[in-house]
Amino acid sequence: MFTFSLLFTGYIAANLNPFLSGVTLRPGCAHACLDHANCSSFFYDSNSGDCYLEKYVYVASDQLLGREGIQYYSQLNSACPATYIYSRYTNQCLRLYRSPLMRFRDAQPKxxxxxxxxxxxxxxxxNIQASIxxxxxxxxxxxxxxxINAGWRxxxxxxxxxxxxxxxxxxxxSDxxxxxxxxxxxxxxxxxxxxLSALCEIDVEVEDTALWCEDK
Incomplete structure (x- = not known):
């Protein structure tokens, strides 16, 4: 089952216009997102029923605009652990290990x-999704x-x-x-x-099957 999970409430990205209007149920937004190849997540306005489909997955609600009645869902992938963020659009499964700070050679085993x-x-x-x-x-x-004379790999x-x-x-x-x-x-x-902090990735395959919305 393809699942959308509630990440946070009360925040929305700036400068959005409704991708869909008149959709009054979350499953309608979820179906629309799954049907759009570039969609990884969506904002749902429970007051108006509007959906805002997003290519990327947001993680920091304090960087978004506050708005009452907003619910934010992202698609999950069964191969991407719950502690990671999955972006269907870029097919990335990412996690930030903010602390402790570590050297590059210690980040890989982490x-x-x-x-x-x-x-x-x-x-x-x-790059955009990783930066988010x-x-x-x-x-x-x-x-x-x-x-310093070798190529980057x-x-x-x-x-x-x-x-x-x-x-x-x-x-x-130099160096x-x-x-x-x-x-x-x-x-x-x-x-x-x-x-520095470590940005980790797990390789996963895209899943496109049945779907539902769940609240964490």
């Missing part, structure tokens, strides 16, 4: 405790190199690929062999001694 790895970022949408989950923290991403051995989000001048800074994401979503290099 993520491995959940059979995961430090997060891989392969597109702008991946990072929640204004500077975090490790799973990118490194053997030395993800920890699974794959090359960086066509997408990157390096902050100007910070891709090849920086690990990659981090800043609070604005830009990337920078880091040395071996720096300690």
């Amino acid at each position: 993520c491995g405790e959940d059979s995961g790895h430090i997060a891989f970022i392969k597109s702008e949408d991946d 989950v990072a929640n204004d923290n500077h975090v490790w991403i799973g990118l490194g190199r053997e030395d 993800w920890t699974n051995g794959h090359s960086l690929g066509p997408y990157n989000n390096w902050s100007p001048g910070l891709e090849n800074s 920086q062999i690990y990659a981090r994401m800043f609070s604005d979503g830009m990337w920078g290099g880091s040395g071996i001694a720096m300690e």
Whole structure:
């Protein structure tokens, strides 16, 4: 069963217009979200019955606008643990380990405790969702190199690929062999001694089956 879970109430993203109007039941919003390939979550206004479909999954209600009667649901994936955030649009299963701060070499085994790895970022949408989950923290991403003369590779051995989000001048800074994401979503290099929060990812497959809404 494909499930939508209530993440929080009373908050909504800024500058939204109703994606659907006149939908008075949450299951109607859930069906609309599941039918839209780019939808990962939705805001439901219990006062008006309006639905607001979202590509990304929000985690920090204090960064959103307060509005009475709002319920926010995200899609779940059975392979993504409840302590993680699942984005159907980017097919990412992510968790922020905010503390304790750790070195890059300690972040990988930390993520491995959940059979995961430090997060891989392969597109702008991946980067946006990862930045949302990072929640204004500077975090490790799973990118490194053997030395400053070597190319950047993800920890699974794959090359960086066509997408990157390096902050100007910070891709090849001296003695920086690990990659981090800043609070604005830009990337920078880091040395071996720096300690940051870990952004972990578990690889999952997309699930598209029957659905329902549940409240945590």
